[in-house]
Amino acid sequence: MIRTFKKLWQPLFVITIVFVARFFVPISYLTEVIIFSIFIMSCNFLLGYGGLLSFGQPLYLGVGAYATACYLFYFGQNPLIGLLMGLIVGTIFALGIGVIIIKLRSDYFALTNAAMNVVGFFLVYDLFSNITGGMDGIWFLTKMNPVFGIDFTNTYHFFIFAEIVLLIILLLTQYIMNSMFGTICLACISNEKKVRFLGYSVFKTKLLSFIFSSVLASLAGSLYAIYFGYVCPSMMGQEKAGEVVATTILGGVGTLFGPIIGAAIIIGAKDIISNIIQNWEVFVGALLVIVVLKADEGIVGLVNDYIKKQKVI
């Protein structure tokens, strides 16, 4: 327990930096970074602790987003219940899918997820368009009521709410990474057979890490839905899958803060560089190549290497 919480200050420090940053950068940018970070954390945990690469993370984002949106559009006005709906549906969906695909070889797992993402996009775009609104999506911004004094349509209120959610997720992820479950996950990546020798079920371990990862993606989807008061199929587009994986690698796979750094760079690049050159992805692509060639743990790895060198000197 002591080992698990000894680095508690790290998430608190990051949250403080994000909170102070609102005086220097637009709140809308920071809010998007927070939500995108949670989404990247899902891919980061799956890759770093489940050893599984997925090109279908937008599917799980979409499940959370549409569950929240459908609740808020058809049934109620409480965004917190909408968020809860996103988490519940996301968990059930991840459990159902995970039981089937978790035993697949890692390359098949990646491609199956990509294929399911395409199917999910089609279901939302076409087959269930009478419920999901098809390509037009669902608008419900004006339907959300304030809860406990929090007006979710107010940018500042939502920013504070998103910060609290990010803090909880950071603490939870740090706890899991430093717990015995995190160690078992790493051991599974290292040698599945040996993990079985010791009496662990590799299937259960991988399934749990997949569910945790998918629920994080669904949570990000729910937050997107509440923040914009709108969902549409493009959030599940296949190009988003590549973006998520690239951001994960850029920040640093298996690191706690890599997703936040990666998300800040990607959202920043979209906002700033797209004003200078149209194809901002070129910058991200070049940066990704440089980072991958320089360090195998992304930008966090580069910083860690630099700190280690300074200590040696």
Added chain:
Amino acid sequence: MDKILEIKNVNGAYGEAKVLFDISLSFETNKTSIIVGKNGAGKTTLFRIITGFMKPTSGSVNFFNNEKSQNLVGLPPYKIANLGIRYVAQDKAVFSDLTVKENLELAAYPTKDYNWDFIFEYFPKLQVLLNKKGGYLSGGERQMLIIGRALLGKPSVLLLDEPMEGLAPLIIEGFIEVISKIKKELTLIIVEQNIPVISKLADRVFLIKEGKIIADVGNKDDIKKATFEKYL
């Protein structure tokens, strides 16, 4: 003497290639049995079947625990490990990114037996290496860690697949001494080709050739006199 493990009419194959032919053996509680045979005779396949990593084409593997018998065939490997049957494979692989302590913690967690002081009595060197990552250990140190890890949770059966392979003679002497102490407390089944090891540790020797048991030597004097070299 009470049986703890009984292999009955087991046949094993890799696809079309049959490897084990109607094997029947039994292992006694707290005795050390050594399986001797050439490479490719089917020794490791037999271990893979006992530990659930391979399903036999026919036959049963019965485990006697608290006077109850349980057929292990069809059980997943992790359930067999949790029944108290631990396997130390030939490859000496440890979790290289985890420290010695984390490797031990990982092994202790399923049984919640965190009392690993007795392991340091067998292998004092491990105590010094506690914070060293598994990837930086020598072959002998890895083997100490793997055997130590397998002993956590007090298993009733320990399977060792060529534990002395690739180790220096001096280290082998140390391991023989440790295994001589361990063998009093649990059932050991060892696959071994090192003749001095066989004569020093074995209470019973099974000779396996081309997937068939060709001899069962159960007398200590006979084991010492026997010339196992011709079967290797």
